[in-house]
Amino acid sequence: MIVIVDYGAGNLTSVARAVSYLGYDSVITDNPEKIAAAERVIFPGVGAAGAAMEMMQKKGIDLALKKAFESKTPMLGICVGCQIIMDRSEENDALCLGLISGEAREFFRNMITGNMNSCTIEGKISSPLSERSAGACSCGASSNDKFTKPVDSAKSVDDTKSMNDVETDQVMLKVPHMGWNGLDIVKDHPLLKGIKAEDEFYFVHSYFPVPVDQGDVYGTTEYGIVFASAIGRDNLFATQFHLEKSGEPGLMILRNFCTWKP
Amino acid sequence: METVIRKFFSDGDILEMLSKRIIPCLDVREGRTTKGIKFENNVDIGDPVEMARFYYEAGADELVFYDITASHEKRNIMIDVVRRVAETIFIPFSVGGGIRTLEDMRAVLLAGAEKVSVNSAAVKNPEIISQGARAFGNQCVVLGMDVKHVGEKKGIPSGYEIVINGGRTYVGLDALEWAQKGQLLGAGEICLNSIDADGTKDGYEMDLTRLISDNVTIPVIASGGAGKPEHLAQVLTTGHADAALIASMVHYGTYTIEDIKSYLVQQGIKIRPAHTYQANPSR
Structure with a gap:
């Protein structure tokens, strides 16, 4: 079960x-007892990491999940479930489960300069968390200010022709990251068996996991930056994308998880 | 006005990072699918659950269901359809038609839909958009717009007017202003249907699609007029749409999703490939 x-x-x-x-x-x-004693555990997610953690602590689910992790129960996190396994999340500055060291960070909301691929997390410009709209939405997926103007865009705002000529060294990122995107498998994992290079997955999120140890990263996805979209350690695996909405590759x-023997 | 910031990007790096979506649209009346030509003479095609599975296997990226059941009493038939579809396909799908209240929204989302689309109810009561976005998240709320070209006139500066009741009633709302207001209220996406192009198979209303796409920052699904793969290529490139709705061109077997996708790939458009395997071979 x-x-x-x-x-x-x-x-x-x-x-x-x-x-x-x-x-x-x-x-x-x-029920924390059922969770701790489970044969396999899936913790899917829609919602904010902070709210999720609060709810877990209230019910003792956080301890149950830690216990399940220690007793080598196969565990699968999905979406916000891929964020709460980190030490902490930038969303509501929430302390999380700490099963994988690192944190969940927010996408660059404003802009990215230079070559996107060379962009680093440290280059983050601002994070107007307080301005985002509340709501029962996926992984901090709700957002009203999806774009912010790049500094010098005003000059060409009314002239679509000249925009074509603008060299795109400043781009803006639409947050949440919502839609179909790829998965670059960087390391083999039993759960990724059968997945093909061209397969795409369905994402809805504003935060993504940043593991400290690169050894915890199994797959990455590019959206403004390259971020870890499939991570794992020992008997735990987690995907930022929605396995249940990603067609046959997600299934x-x-x-693979349902038969996984870590 | 927020103007054409989007243009800056839609030819740039960011928007191209996500695959363009191909979305078959199924009109459902009392639990059966139909396809209307200009909203009249609906012809019965079949079972929405079977059709959903067919398009899912063929590689559709998302599905849209419109409940065109006339009587409110028979609305629960649709909820049952939604539940059965959710057990059968594993991609996002949205449900629209007759959604009037927060409770209507909740019912389809709980039944397993990923998104819910509001159209005339939002025209009559725009608050439904913000209420839905607050309760379920922006990504759940799609603003459906039926639009007719009326020419520039007082109150309609863009020359495109919002219509309801299947295109019969003009409501005096400018399409561009309504799209921007919808975004402000919290809609996560716009499904833009041209009543003029709907059912013609002559191609999407390009000017309208581009106008709206360039002036909102949420994704725009182009709808109405698709007759061949070239039309989708046009609207996804020069039309600046993020997704294209299709109906009769696939419902009657003229083209398959595979035909359309392989054409779009040839045109250099980023498209999610159709599945090449099944996770549950016993299906």
Whole structure:
């Protein structure tokens, strides 16, 4: 039996439906004892990391997940579930589970200068967290100020022709990152077995995990920067993308998890 | 006005990072799919769940369902359809048509839809957009717009006016202003349907699509008029649309999703490839 952890984070039934489609039984629960004793654990996510952690602590789910991790239970985190396994998250400055060292960071909201590929996390310009709209949305996915003007864009704002000629060394990032994007597998993992280089996955998020140890990174995705979109350590694996909404490639990873023996 | 910042990018790096989406649209009446030509003479095609699965396997990136059931009492038929679709396909899909209240929204989202689309209800009560965005997140709320070209006139500076009731009622709203207001209220996406182009198979309304796309920062799905793959290529490049809605060109088997996608790939458009395997071979 696969336990799907309910921490007040949105649509868990879509993950349960996908698991059931693959022919496996699952139960949705917020009971810490059931979680700690589970055969396998999935913690999907919609919602903000801070709210999720708060809910977990209130119910003792955080300790249950740590216990499951220590007792080598196969564990799978999805979306915000891929962020709360870090030490902390920039979202609400939340302390998280610390199963993988590092933190969840927000996408550059303003702009990126120079070659995007050379852009580093340290280059982050600003993060107007307080301005973002609240709401029960995926992984801090809600946002009203999706673009911010680049510094010198005003001069060409009314002239589409001249914009074509502008050298794009300043670009803006649409946040949340929402839609289909690729996965570059940087290291083999049993859960990524069968995934092809051209496969794409469905993302809806504003934050992404930044593991300290590169050894924890199994797959990366490019969106403004290259970020870790599939991470793992020992009996834990997590994807920033929604396995339950990514078509057959997503189901393939989910199926691999259902039979995974770490 | 926020003007054409988007243009700056849509030829640049950022927007091209995401794949353009191909979205079959299914009109559903009392649990069965139809396809309307200019919203009249609907012809029954079949089971929405089967069609959803068919398009899912063919590589559709997303699906849109419009409930065109006339009577409010029969609305729960659609909820059942949504639930069965959610058990059958594993890509995002949205549901629109007859969504009037927050409770209507909640019902389709709980049944398994990823997004919910509001159209005439939002014209009558724009607050429904902000309420939905607050309750479920911006990414859940799609603003559906039915638009007719009326020419520049007082109150309609863009020359495009919002219509409701299947194109029969003009509401005196400028399409561009409405799109921008919708974004401000918290819509996560716009589904832009040209009533003039709808059902013609002569191509999308390019000027309209580009006008709206260039003046909002949320994704725009172009709708109405698709007849051949070239039309999708046009609207996804020069039309600046993020996604293209298709209906009869695939419903009647004239083209397959594979045909369309391989054409778009040839044109150098970033497209998610169709699946080449099944995770559950026993299906």
